Amino acid sequence: xxxxxxxxxxxxxxxxxxxxxxxxxxxxxxxxxxxxxxxxxxxxxxxxxxxxxxxxxxxxxxxxxxxxxxxxxxxxxxxxxxxxxxxxxxxxxxxxxxxxxxxxxxxxxxxxxxxxxxxxxxxxxxxxxxxxxxxxxxxxxxxxxxxxxxxxxxxxxxxxxxxxxxxxxxxxxxxxxxxxxxxxxxxxxxxxxxxxxxxxxxxxxxxxxxxxxxxxxxxxxxxxxxxxxxxxxxxxxxxxxxxxxxxxxxxxxxxxxxxxxxxxxxxxxxxxxxxxxxxxxxxxxxxxxxxxxxxxxxxxxxxxxxxxxxxxxxxxxxxxxxxxxxxxxxxxxxxxxxxxxxxxxxxxxxxxxxxxxxxxxxxxxxxxxxxxxxxxxxxxxxxxxxxxxxxxxxxxxxxx
Numbered sequence: 001x002x003x004x005x006x007x008x009x010x011x012x013x014x015x016x017x018x019x020x021x022x023x024x025x026x027x028x029x030x031x032x033x034x035x036x037x038x039x040x041x042x043x044x045x046x047x048x049x050x051x052x053x054x055x056x057x058x059x060x061x062x063x064x065x066x067x068x069x070x071x072x073x074x075x076x077x078x079x080x081x082x083x084x085x086x087x088x089x090x091x092x093x094x095x096x097x098x099x100x101x102x103x104x105x106x107x108x109x110x111x112x113x114x115x116x117x118x119x120x121x122x123x124x125x126x127x128x129x130x131x132x133x134x135x136x137x138x139x140x141x142x143x144x145x146x147x148x149x150x151x152x153x154x155x156x157x158x159x160x161x162x163x164x165x166x167x168x169x170x171x172x173x174x175x176x177x178x179x180x181x182x183x184x185x186x187x188x189x190x191x192x193x194x195x196x197x198x199x200x201x202x203x204x205x206x207x208x209x210x211x212x213x214x215x216x217x218x219x220x221x222x223x224x225x226x227x228x229x230x231x232x233x234x235x236x237x238x239x240x241x242x243x244x245x246x247x248x249x250x251x252x253x254x255x256x257x258x259x260x261x262x263x264x265x266x267x268x269x270x271x272x273x274x275x276x277x278x279x280x281x282x283x284x285x286x287x288x289x290x291x292x293x294x295x296x297x298x299x300x301x302x303x304x305x306x307x308x309x310x311x312x313x314x315x316x317x318x319x320x321x322x323x324x325x326x327x328x329x330x331x332x333x334x335x336x337x338x339x340x341x342x343x344x345x346x347x348x349x350x351x352x353x354x355x356x357x358x359x360x361x362x363x364x365x366x367x368x369x370x371x372x373x374x375x376x377x378x379x380x381x382x383x384x385x386x387x388x389x390x391x392x393x394x395x396x397x398x399x400x
Contacts, residue, residue: 001079001391002026005383008083008122010114011035013062017045017070017078018387027070031062041065045073059121064129078133081126082390084382085137086115086171086229093142094389096397097123097135105137111228114266134397136390143173143180146219151317154226170223172205174382175327176213179203180220182363182378183325190365192374200318202311205380206337207328208236208281212307214314222317224310230265233306234299236280239269240306274299282330282337304340311341315348320373324350326366327378338366342375349373 001021007014011034017027029043031054039056043049043066050069056062083097088104095101102123109116119137126135152167160166183201187194198217205211211232214222224232226241234240242265250256271280275296277288282303288296315321330337335358342352349372357366360377367375 001394002077003387003390004078004081005386005390006081006083006122006126007383008059008118010118013059013066013122015066016383016387018384020387020391023384027073029066029069031056031066034059034062043069043073045070048073059118060125060128063122063125067129078130080134080136080390080394081130082136082138082386083119083123084140084174084386085119086140087112087169088116088137088139089165091137091139091141092145092169094136094138094393096393097137101137113262115229134394136393138174138386138389140171140173141169142389143177144168144170144213144220144223147221147223151222166227168223168226170211170213170220171225171229172209172211172213172223173220174385175205175380176203176211176215176220176223178381178385179205179213179325179327179378180215180218182381183323183374183376186363186365186376186378187323187374192365194322196322200320200322202314202318202321202324204307204311204324204326204331204341205328206307206326206331206334209238210235210307210328210330212310212314214317216318222314233310234274234303235270236282237267237270237272237278239265239273271299271303274302282334286334286336300336300340304337307337308341308343308345311345311350312348321348321350323374323376325376325378327380332362332377332379335360338375338377350375 003018003020005016005018012030012032013034014030016025019026027045031039031041033039034056038053039062040053042051054065087108088101089107090104091101105116105120123135154167156166180201184194184199201215203213203215209229211223211225213220230238232240247261250261271285272278275285277284277296285296285300289300326338338357342350351368351371352366352375353368360366363377363379365374365376
């Protein structure tokens with residue numbers, strides 16, 4: 001099948017077109033700064049490429065422009081479109097999109113205010129432009145449905161849990177699923193043996209949005225993110241885990257509104273909040289810390305400490321660790337972050353090779369030859385998971 005995998009942001013539209021039969025990428029591209037005065041685009045399909053700028057006040061012209069490129073670049077046959085959706089009320093596993101899925105995404109806009117509106121805009125655009133092509137929502141929660149009840153529990157009143165479905169759901173599921181599949185393959189490619197079964201893997205998806213996942217025998221058993229993408233370790237501009245009485249205090253004593261709290265916790269918290277650097281991009285923090293800015297250095301230390309602490313917790317939950325895998329923009333590209341997280345972890349069987357860590361390009365083994373557990377980088381491939389899952393849903397519908 002030819003499946004278009006879509007990754008939508010509030011101001012971006014990214015896609016990859018896969019032939020799922022042979023796992024090849026037929027085309028890929030992105031439109032950035034949607035809603036601005038000028039939206040930059042960059043497309044590639046085989047030897048054909050295009051880049052420039054277009055006027056895209058919303059997602060509709062961006063999607064139409066990308067589809068026009070695909071039609072010009074090659075004979076376009078779309079069998080389905082898969083969306084890397086995050087969270088919808090009443091849905092945790094992947095589903096073909098209908099009015100119930102759309103309603104679930106709308107209901108959880110307050111939980112996912114940065115994500116759900118963007119995906120709803122893209123879904124409605126494809127429904128308008130390609131009404132006969134099946135669309136699928138591949139929710140980031142799906143991989144974490146194997147997390148056991150005791151690890152899902154948040155300690156809330158039982159009535160709240162039963163009425164509102166409040167529990168740990170976890171996100172970045174496509175990334176963690178891919179890492180769980182790719183990491184053992186990478187071991188074999190490098191001639192390394194996996195000493196035991198079931199395999200104990202800690203997947204570190206580190207980027208502007210970060211989470212860690214404990215994977216036992218290919219199944220998620222715990223994840224740092226909880227009911228919203230606001231939770232877990234420090235994010236670029238989101239605070240991560242937070243004492244619930246801090247917002248209650250700010251509202252009741254200092255008169256902050258829900259809207260003000262939501263805005264500040266999503267855009268001015270996390271690495272951005274600690275460092276004072278808008279956006280909290282790790283590259284900007286490293287540059288500022290190198291120039292002696294103390295708050296930037298503090299933000300880096302806090303982020304690395306949080307990730308390290310989660311690795312230790314998941315090593316305990318798994319009864320040890322066989323593979324520590326770094327993925328995502330920071331996980332794959334920041335040697336400094338990997339070094340900081342792995343420092344003094346020898347007692348957990350994790351020993352980083354400094355030279356390998358500094359010189360790795362893309363995927364690779366970073367652990368020393370005498371490390372008990374493997375440390376590696378895995379190139380993210382969330383889009384393929386989305387395409388594969390979309391093809392499965394379409395096939396299952398056709399078999400009924």
